[in-house]
Amino acid sequence: xxxxxxxxxxxxxxxxxxxxxxxIHDLAAERDDASFEIVxxxxxxxxxxxxxxxxxxxxxxxxxxxxxxxxIASFDAYVFVTPEYNHSTSGVLKxxxxxxxxxxxxxxxxxxxxxxxxxxxxxxxxxxxxGELHVADVRTQVALSLATDFENFQVLTPAxxxxxxxxxxxxxxxxxxxxxxxxxxxxxxxxxxGAA
Ligand SMILES: Cc1cc2nc3c(=O)[nH]c(=O)nc-3n(C[C@H](O)[C@H](O)[C@H](O)COP(=O)(O)O)c2cc1C
Numbered sequence: 001x002x003x004x005x006x007x008x009x010x011x012x013x014x015x016x017x018x019x020x021x022x023x024i025h026d027l028a029a030e031r032d033d034a035s036f037e038i039v040x041x042x043x044x045x046x047x048x049x050x051x052x053x054x055x056x057x058x059x060x061x062x063x064x065x066x067x068x069x070x071x072i073a074s075f076d077a078y079v080f081v082t083p084e085y086n087h088s089t090s091g092v093l094k095x096x097x098x099x100x101x102x103x104x105x106x107x108x109x110x111x112x113x114x115x116x117x118x119x120x121x122x123x124x125x126x127x128x129x130x131g132e133l134h135v136a137d138v139r140t141q142v143a144l145s146l147a148t149d150f151e152n153f154q155v156l157t158p159a160x161x162x163x164x165x166x167x168x169x170x171x172x173x174x175x176x177x178x179x180x181x182x183x184x185x186x187x188x189x190x191x192x193x194g195a196a
Contacts, residue, residue: 002177004028004170005039005075009082009093019156020114020144021081027166028079034174037075041096044068048095055101065099072103077110077177078135079169084115084122097129105134106184108176110169111141114150118143136180138172140165 010017028036053059060066082089113119130137142165146153
């Protein structure tokens with residue numbers, strides 16, 4: 001069974017991201033074809049990237065980097081729950097992504113965005129970033145509107161149709177996540193690179 005990390009992309013006091021991630025996790029937990037775990041960036045307390053060597057070299061000097069790397073390496077696929085800040089994803093999520101390399105490679109990703117326009121511009125930027133990290137990003141995404149899927153822009157009240165999008169998105173994510181796990185396992189057996 002593949003493992004999926006649901007990453008909360010905001011650490012802001014009073015953030016909406018935590019409720020969004022818990023809603024996704026509750027829906028996902030009804031499935032029996034994968035295991036799901038919320039990953040809260042607040043728990044990892046990463047500073048601004050402070051590793052001297054590029055992450056692609058795979059030599060992490062700091063304990064906080066190794067703890068983050070171990071967590072991300074433990075998953076086969078990810079759901080990025082991202083706010084939209086100034087038409088992009090959050091700085092804290094971009095920084096957390098930048099810390100690592102091999103741990104992301106040859107995995108699958110899906111996106112849940114929220115904001116005035118459903119977080120779609122944040123997700124478009126994340127899709128570009130995923131390409132550089134050899135992450136396969138699925139087409140279906142969930143786009144929550146601050147105006148219609150939250151009360152007073154603060155209390156999550158998602159419209160019913162979003163649950164269908166979550167199901168379709170997770171179906172795609174688990175299919176690609178499983179296929180890429182097979183690929184990594186094959187490469188690992190051959191001792192090839194990219195099998196982390
Ligand atoms: C610094 C900042 C910039 C923002 N920029 C945008 C934006 O460009 N587009 C948008 O739709 N919402 C924008 N918003 C609104 C956020 O998407 C909204 O506050 C959301 O709840 C933030 O996620 P969080 O509560 O999980 O931190 C911005 C909010 C902040 C704090």
